[in-house]
Amino acid sequence: MAQAIFDAVFRLGRLQPLIDDDRAENIFILGHDRVLLQLVDGSRIRVDPVADSGDELIDFLRFLANRSESNPRPFSESTPRLHLKLDGGARLAATAWVTSSPTVVVRRHRHKVDTLSAWVDRGCMSPACADFLAAAVRGKWSIVVAGPMSAGKTTLMRALCAEIPREEVLGTFETEYELFLHETGRHDIVVDWEARPGMGEIGADGRAAGAFDLDEALNDSYRFALDRQIVGEIRGREVWTMIKAMESGTGSLSTTHAASAEAAIRKLVTCAMEAGGHVTRELALEKLAGCLEVIVQLNRRVVLMPDGSQQLQRWVSEVVVVEPGEREKGYALTHLFGPSGTGPARASGLMSERCKDLTVDGFDLDLYQAEADGRGWQG
Template identity: 30%
Template sequence: MTLLSPNVAMDDALSQVLDIAKQINAAGLSAAERANVAVSYVIENSGVTWPLSVQREILKAATAALAPGTPSANLKPVLEVVPATPAAVKAATPAKSPQPRPQRPEAPKSAAQIEALPKTTPLVREPSGDLMNTSNEVVKALSTTLDFSKLVSQPRVEQEQLIRDAIRTVSEERKMRLNGREVSDLVTAVLADMLGLGPLEALLADDTVTDIMVNGPHQVYVERSGKLVLTNIRFRDNAHVFAVASRIVAAVGRRIDESQPMVDARLKDGSRVNVAVPPLAIDGPTITIRKFPANPVKLEALVKGGSMTQQMADFLAMAAILRLNILVSGGTGSGKTTLMNAMSQFIPEGERLVTIEDAAELRFQQPHVVRFETRPPNVEGTGEITMRTLVRNALRMRPDRIIIGEIRGDEVLDLLQAMNTGHDGSMSTLHANTPREALTRVESMAALAGFAPGTGVVRRQLVDAVHLIIQVSRMRDGKRRITSISEIAGLAGDAITLQELFTFDADPSSTRAEVKGEFRYSGYRPKFARRAAEYGLGDALDALLGG
């Protein structure tokens, strides 16, 4: 192919750009991105610097020609991956036939194989320091030369083109040579900075990240596979962090400032967000995001990940089918909500579920689910809708099961009463470190409703209402495990009797890098065996427990 010469016509230049662009696999790339890669390649190999006006016209025409719906009978992918540099494009272009796609590795068949996989490898590349610096320069340039309202109102293609022009101006002023992929990354970064959540967009798109923690502009941590990792993501300054935080809370009709320095919010994908700013946050604004998978985790995945044994998973599935009332206890980030989501797959589809949460996190898999979320007071201090109000309202909605995301206060009494009045199969979580401590926490929360701690009324309600307490823990090696499944066996005098069914015994040789141990079944036959027989599952329970 003949490269551009100084007197090449515009039509010839466009033809050569399209020639290159049509040989690039379109998967995951927009028409504008493919056009930009092709323009960069042609310029790189021609030795000619096009005026910005010419570049813009060719990019615009090439983008339109490559847009979906444009006839492209001769479009035959040659490159499976867009090369990082124009030289790589040149090397790959002569291929005469499509390169075979690499075979996917077989799905791992055991927990050991899963453990061997590189879980901490991010799915989305974090921007380099140079890229972020250039992005900041482009944002500054645009803030003085571009009408922001005009940018917002433009179609995506026009937004990208306006930003590409600014990128080329900045790169020429700084004498930077950017390849097509770098320009595309910059366009994405600048759009995110001006219209989205800035540096956080890449982390939100990364499925290996479960938590994002912004401690000021220069410390952004994430959790991957249970491990906290410092990223190379940086904000420009505290004002930049504050701007992103304000954008988050504004989307849910809230504001963040000195008069209201703490706000809980939720992103469009359901991710839970907490924002704190000075004067409460001494070192600058902080943003904490808890992400949730688009598809709920199933019990089989938790078995493969080492959170429990297959026997324990089958037991929990049966507990859901038998409509046992369950409390899931554990610390922050221990996997309580994940476990409830996983167990929900065994709730029969014919039941009506009502879920009540402070921030919607539950992703139940049934078709008949009514979801409620509490509402904090507004800036005038009015309009609050509490958990207890929603629980009482749920009782009037003919629910089969009531699921509370987390009990924290006097709503515990309404939940216990619901469990005792025909709403079997209800579940909730609470913060506690052991099953015994969970019982104490319930009594303490009941005191908020006027019951003195230690009174027999609350304990009797607990014994009559709750069947199982499941204890989950995030261990030193970052793995989340079920450490205990206990049945409330009854009252012995004034004390509640717990009978442990399953437990995880840690090995003394465990290290911080790897907690070793063994899941054990106690051999105890649970009290609800009679209920299993009534459901026609008595033999299945005996087979499961080896009875």
């Protein structure tokens, strides 16, 4: 009882035990009475409710949204969506009034500190792939990590960021905090910006009072003596913030949802065109092909094991180098690794000439060629 009272007053109430459950990766709250945990192996189990009614669940969500003194977020019938970081780092997404019942999904970040070598050890990527990506980060190439939901995009982003030299001054730009680079201890200086949706009166510009977007944050960041600007997840118009960061030549990194590397290009173009009618497909493609250099595509699946248990598998399915292409298409993709639909992508042997420039940043051409020839890692 003492723990429940403490959780109710200072933490996340009846949700807290689920957040503390190391078996859980996602928490699904479908109305007040149906709560499921998606475990790390991909299976789901049903657990006790976190509220006694839909109204109580909504009141709890409003409490969470408003208790931050620095970045409160609206949640009401006029603003029926909520996205925020919970204490401890989990990510919460909620909606109500536009669904049949209040719905919440909480994503627990299991690997706040990760490395490319750990991805190799977990069987998620090949050694040559890890070697190339490490060199690309050190060489300040701009990278987008793409994949379906829950494929490990943010986790891989942290592993890529671990390759950034400690002495670099980093700036991160996120709609909701997820990277937590300032907590890893791998870098001396990290300035982390988070967008603020604003609350209250709507101004003549159509924005709520106190709103602060990523584009404003990026503009401010040029006075902070940064060595690298890292933009988080791309879901819409924030793609222009990503493009501006990449055009700065600092070696930016971002994530987006897509089914393949080429689909990621189309997705980013669509996001760019959401900025208005003045943004044509040709302009968006020209910008992306001119600043984006590598797309790392992830995949995932749940495999049923012979003993009846489940195993969640994630892997790097393809790595492509992006370059300006013929006028009609606007870009050219070179598959450096993969594609592979069944496991970690292997070196293809199709190397873009500019990749050889990364040897000064540690790219091992012999390791890559050995994997491509079948003389190295076999997976």
